[in-house]
Amino acid sequence: MTDSYLPYQGRHLLSIDDLSAADIHSIIARSLDYWQASHESDTKNQIIDKYRGKSLINLFTESSTRTQKSFEIAGKRLGMDVINFSVEGSSIKKGETILDTALTLSAMRPALLVVRNAEAGSAHLLSLKVSCPVINAGDGAHEHPTQALLDAATISLQLGGIDKGMAQLKNLTIAICGDILHSRVARSNIILWRKLGARVRVIAPLTLLPERVAEMGVEVFTDMNEGLSDVDIIMMLRLQKERMNGSFLPSPAEYYYFYGLDEKKLALAKPGALVMHPGPMNRGVEIDSAIADMMDRSLIMSQVEMGVMVRMAVMDILLSDTDARAKQAAPTNRTGKK
Amino acid sequence: MKKTIIKNIRKLGGESAGHVVIDGAGFIEQWGGGAAPNMPDAVMIDGGGHVIAPSFFDMRTTINNLSAADSLQRWSRVLFAAGVTHAVVVPSQKNLLDDAKSVRAFLSLTNPKNARDGDGGDLPVANLHCYGAMTRGLAGTQLSEYGLMGLAGALGFCDGDHNAASSEAFLQILRYAKNFNALILAHPEDPSLSNQDAVMTSSLLASRLGLPSAPAVSEAVQLQRDITLVGLVGGRYHAGPITTRAGVDIIRQAKKRGLAITADTAPHYFTLNETAIGHYLTHAKLSPPLRGEDDRQAVVEGIIDGTIDIIASDHKPLHDDKKRLPFASAVVGMASIETMLPLMITTLHHQHGMALEKIIAMVTTKPRELFAAAFGGKKNGEDLLAVGQPADMVLLDEKTLWKINSGEFVSPSKNTPFDGSRVQGRVVKTIKQGRVVFDMELRKEEIIRDPMHEVIRDPMDEVILDHKVSVYHLF
Numbered sequence: 094m095t096d097s098y099l100p101y102q103g104r105h106l107l108s109i110d111d112l113s114a115a116d117i118h119s120i121i122a123r124s125l126d127y128w129q130a131s132h133e134s135d136t137k138n139q140i141i142d143k144y145r146g147k148s149l150i151n152l153f154t155e156s157s158t159r160t161q162k163s164f165e166i167a168g169k170r171l172g173m174d175v176i177n178f179s180v181e182g183s184s185i186k187k188g189e190t191i192l193d194t195a196l197t198l199s200a201m202r203p204a205l206l207v208v209r210n211a212e213a214g215s216a217h218l219l220s221l222k223v224s225c226p227v228i229n230a231g232d233g234a235h236e237h238p239t240q241a242l243l244d245a246a247t248i249s250l251q252l253g254g255i256d257k258g259m260a261q262l263k264n265l266t267i268a269i270c271g272d273i274l275h276s277r278v279a280r281s282n283i284i285l286w287r288k289l290g291a292r293v294r295v296i297a298p299l300t301l302l303p304e305r306v307a308e309m310g311v312e313v314f315t316d317m318n319e320g321l322s323d324v325d326i327i328m329m330l331r332l333q334k335e336r337m338n339g340s341f342l343p344s345p346a347e348y349y350y351f352y353g354l355d356e357k358k359l360a361l362a363k364p365g366a367l368v369m370h371p372g373p374m375n376r377g378v379e380i381d382s383a384i385a386d387m388m389d390r391s392l393i394m395s396q397v398e399m400g401v402m403v404r405m406a407v408m409d410i411l412l413s414d415t416d417a418r419a420k421q422a423a424p425t426n427r428t429g430k431k
Numbered sequence: 432m433k434k435t436i437i438k439n440i441r442k443l444g445g446e447s448a449g450h451v452v453i454d455g456a457g458f459i460e461q462w463g464g465g466a467a468p469n470m471p472d473a474v475m476i477d478g479g480g481h482v483i484a485p486s487f488f489d490m491r492t493t494i495n496n497l498s499a500a501d502s503l504q505r506w507s508r509v510l511f512a513a514g515v516t517h518a519v520v521v522p523s524q525k526n527l528l529d530d531a532k533s534v535r536a537f538l539s540l541t542n543p544k545n546a547r548d549g550d551g552g553d554l555p556v557a558n559l560h561c562y563g564a565m566t567r568g569l570a571g572t573q574l575s576e577y578g579l580m581g582l583a584g585a586l587g588f589c590d591g592d593h594n595a596a597s598s599e600a601f602l603q604i605l606r607y608a609k610n611f612n613a614l615i616l617a618h619p620e621d622p623s624l625s626n627q628d629a630v631m632t633s634s635l636l637a638s639r640l641g642l643p644s645a646p647a648v649s650e651a652v653q654l655q656r657d658i659t660l661v662g663l664v665g666g667r668y669h670a671g672p673i674t675t676r677a678g679v680d681i682i683r684q685a686k687k688r689g690l691a692i693t694a695d696t697a698p699h700y701f702t703l704n705e706t707a708i709g710h711y712l713t714h715a716k717l718s719p720p721l722r723g724e725d726d727r728q729a730v731v732e733g734i735i736d737g738t739i740d741i742i743a744s745d746h747k748p749l750h751d752d753k754k755r756l757p758f759a760s761a762v763v764g765m766a767s768i769e770t771m772l773p774l775m776i777t778t779l780h781h782q783h784g785m786a787l788e789k790i791i792a793m794v795t796t797k798p799r800e801l802f803a804a805a806f807g808g809k810k811n812g813e814d815l816l817a818v819g820q821p822a823d824m825v826l827l828d829e830k831t832l833w834k835i836n837s838g839e840f841v842s843p844s845k846n847t848p849f850d851g852s853r854v855q856g857r858v859v860k861t862i863k864q865g866r867v868v869f870d871m872e873l874r875k876e877e878i879i880r881d882p883m884h885e886v887i888r889d890p891m892d893e894v895i896l897d898h899k900v901s902v903y904h905l906f
Contacts, residue, residue: 298607298610299606299607299609300574300603300606300607315609316610340572340574340600340604342607343567343573343574343575343576343577343607346579347578350578351578
């Protein structure tokens with residue numbers, strides 16, 4: 094394990110905004126250690142046994158496959174008992190608020206609560222009330238911090254590991270394309286890349302861009318041909334099909350023609366530019382199937398794999414000395430950062 | 432092909448007689464003063480001392496029944512009779528144009544290369560362009576494919592005489608259009624005020640006639656909303672037809688603020704007021720409806736001071752059956768293209784003293800500027816008639832007093848409230864690619880040739896000032 098970075102001191106992981114560049118660095122470093130370990134069979138058992146006897150509750154009130162399973166696998170690899178809570182058949186279905194549900198679950202003394210909810214700020218709310226650390230697994234259109242961390246870790250690995258990769262990040266231009274307006278992934282990524290010193294562009298039709306997004310420190314493009322010019326990394330976002338007909342977009346055909354990533358548009362980026370996607374993908378809508386499957390350019394499967402490592406790293410950091418953190422945490426500071 | 436010389440003509444803004452030589456390919460070869468050169472092989476046309484101007488570009492025409500190449504010939508004859516060689520067709524319920532496929536199909540039918548030799552002979556056809564629908568099915572809610580329709584050739588996007596009722600939808604329309612620098616053309620009537628029940632403008636006359644009406648502020652409400660949103664989003668916005676004083680004022684103020692907006696009106700809105708409805712004359716049922724006299728005058732003022740940029744025919748030909756109905760049931764619209772120039776000259780030039788070249792610019796250079804991107808940059812009037820340009824021009828007579836007879840319209844639709852009206856000024860000849868495609872002399876009209884009234888200055892001043900008699904009743 095790498096010990097050269099100070100561990101993150103926060104009690105919860107709610108937002109990339111709460112992390113310093115050093116915090117991000119330390120989480121990615123630990124993630125890459127786990128990745129390394131997972132590829133070396135002799136260290137695997139050591140990892141799995143680390144938090145045996147502790148429990149992790151996945152409180153997902155919004156449907157999810159990959160994120161929930163990723164947290165579940167991460168928790169299990171750390172030796173925890175994982176309880177998946179879904180809305181179907183739950184007290185929330187009977188009218189209980191998410192806060193009361195979380196308090197009930199908290200009373201059962203889990204070591205960690207992972208929360209996904211359709212409303213922005215819900216993870217923050219729960220973090221103020223429950224007794225255990227909370228990890229935000231996506232709150233509305235606000236943030237999805239572990240996704241941004243896994244994206245950064247994936248790129249770091251691709252660029253040669255933590256030291257070399259992180260150093261190179263500062264020279265990268267990253268384009269985030271698609272439904273920026275509704276994307277928590279985009280928000281977390283914008284904040285993270287900016288903190289690490291990369292240049293960030295967002296590319297989308299104006300109907301899918303948040304108001305004054307340029308003030309978040311990004312360059313704004315409405316034309317893929319202009320926006321993709323000379324970028325190093327293209328991060329495509331999922332386009333919700335429910336937005337295809339209505340006041341956001343006219344049709345899948347038009348969206349794909351102007352904003353879908355195909356070979357012609359990819360050719361505008363730097364030679365060898367990498368392609369990312371947080372999934373699930375709509376092939377033929379936001380990305381051409383051939384590009385999604387490009388072995389040498391697409392990092393999409395690597396992102397999924399790295400997701401488990403990042404979540405293990407985050408859990409490990411939050412659980413490593415919970416009592417000490419609780420004492421350090423200032424009462425008015427949600428994240429416990431000093 | 433032989434060369435053509437049009438002799439004995441005056442250029443817009445000039446008085447001296449001259450001539451133009453058109454080469455065999457239909458391009459302007461030379462301009463000259465005085466007597467025309469002696470070229471035995473050339474076709475010689477006598478311009479009769481009339482003014483020669485660039486041919487007209489009509490930015491709002493409704494065509495519902497363009498279904499085959501021969502209808503392109505028929506439509507071309509109607510447009511040429513009005514001096515128009517370029518016209519932009521507006522989507523309608525019968526001609527939705529709300530996806531790229533329908534735009535491509537329309538432009539394929541109107542491609543001159545596809546024009547069939549037939550009863551039109553081998554004469555050139557008019558250039559018909561189109562707008563795409565602003566929303567799917569003209570319903571005002573769902574965005575249509577501005578990007579793909581723009582690539583297919585749509586010059587802008589509008590919903591005909593409808594508008595997006597929802598402000599949220601219109602905001603998204605402006606936002607989405609801005610991605611493609613697309614022009615949004617909005618109809619200036621608030622749909623919730625000017626709903627289907629309203630058939631004329633609210634007034635004492637409406638009360639007397641017992642017709643359901645919408646307040647004239649419907650226009651201001653719509654424009655104010657649209658322009659507020661344009662101020663937020665930016666982008667290219669055009670409103671028309673403008674019909675009220677409040678509407679003119681809003682456009683004027685918005686332009687002062689530097690917003691990239693333009694506006695148009697149609698000849699009936701600066702020539703007629705609501706009293707043209709008379710005893711339930713359905714030919715005067717329009718959308719927007721004819722307004723009060725003060726509004727009509729404000730539209731004239733807006734044209735003269737440049738607030739209103741463009742004049743469009745707003746031609747909406749209808750079968751008689753659509754008009755021979757009780758007023759509330761009749762369909763809105765009129766056959767207005769062939770009366771466009773006579774009304775412009777009569778009202779704006781003769782009554783209000785507006786210079787002819789400024790009036791003609793509103794149907795030539797101004798609309799071309801609006802679509803500059805599609806037509807290779809801006810061109811002023813002089814450029815349009817420069818040596819080397821296509822010889823698309825109009826010979827016009829601004830002096831002769833004559834009486835409109837809808838029976839002599841080239842258009843099969845005769846739905847006009849101007850039947851029998853005396854006007855001064857007309858299209859004498861239309862020339863396309865150097866060929867005469869319309870010749871007034873070949874038609875049978877009753878022209879009032881009265882030497883005492885060759886030039887009439889403000890014949891209606893008296894009554895317009897006291898507002899007691901409608902302009903319509905003067906005709």
